[in-house]
Amino acid sequence: MEQKTITITIDEQGTAAIDLEGFEGRGCEKAFEDFRGGDRVTMERKKPAYYTNQQPEQKKSQR
């Protein structure tokens, strides 16, 4: 299983970047919110693994 890592890059212009690797589904959002620290998001890009293990909504079947 891929290790979950969080890389925060903080520059001298008052901006930062968060790169989450190895996360799947809701764990990704939790880690992101842990590190966002109330900052304003200016750009966000989800990667394919983000959607892994996200259960599609089940259709209700009527019999």
Next chain:
Amino acid sequence: MSKYAQLVTEVREEKYLVEALKEMGYEVEVHPEGAPLGRYYSEQEDKRANIIIRRSQLHGAFGDIGFARQTDGRLVAIVDELDQQCGYGAKWLGRVQQLYKEKQTLATARAKGYILKSREVVETRDGQQVRLQFVVRR
């Protein structure tokens, strides 16, 4: 990889701001109820701040620099226009924000149980970048 985001650092937590300013070598006054910033000419508008660096601490500055708490919780810098042109402009403030964000990130990571794997300072064309890498405790 699963997500990448860019953020603008918003200073909200007094503790980490004070730590950042101290690391830059300043003695800082903290006024929970706010205190007036010193004026250097009589017509200057009265301004109040919650965190103040007096001009005696600021090499070459004309006035005090303060950070005032806003209704939305942010601590916003109050820097005289002249001082913004004398070394206390965007670059100075960016350095404050950088130190603030690093301190806040390290403290949050400790509190939430993440493990610091590495810290490196990278020289770029736009100045230094601090890169912190954490791993999730298994």
